[in-house]
Amino acid sequence: MDNSVKNGVAKARSQLPVGQSLLSCEECKCPIPEARRKAVAGVRLCVGCQSKSDKRQKEVSKVHRRASTRVC
Template sequence: MASGWARDGAVQDQIDATVEDAVAQARSSMSVGDSLEFCEECDKPIPEARRQAVPGVRLCIQCQSELEKEYKASAGINRRGSKDSQLR
């Protein structure tokens, strides 16, 4: 199949790299260690059930939701510089 200047398999390589980046980002954002009793952003108490369900939790549900909204707003664009993707 002709795909411009991209070599065979380049699209799959780009997809694989994007998935690897997402997995690395998710792993780096996972908390480790003891859960906090109070949110490190707003100082509200973190419920015991949340601390047990999410080991190493650092934020209350509201602050975590805000953080995830900000992340989703900036995520989703693949900025890898393949000439093939730039031509589309």
Template sequence: MAGGWAKDGAEQEQIERTLDDAVERARSQLPRGESRRHCEECDAEIPEARRLAVPGVRLCINCQNEQDKKQSNVSVYNRRGSKDSQLR
């Protein structure tokens, strides 16, 4: 139920836009092109099995894990906001 100036169904539209943004962001981060034989970060050899499994791979497993940890610390914007912020 939308309230205030929002039209009916506005919550669902917000949810769909948030999901669409997340999918687009994930797709933009997928590797493309030919896989590298050596890691861009540490120059370690990337195993053939990894190159075949992940087309366009650029990092070895260790460097990829480090990059994934750094990216997981980044928060995404919540369009809906928290109830606390709306009450202030």
């Protein structure tokens, strides 16, 4: 169980943005507020696009999890 938690943390950290934040969203091109750029180093998406991206990722994760528990 400890290894799965460590793997989960490592995966989450690897998905965090790094580097300099963008001034505008790479999806919709809307400006990214300065407060968000300061709060999240390396931010690339506005809040709206990030929410959509997180939701898509969550849906993909559900599919993989269900498929992996199926017994043939």
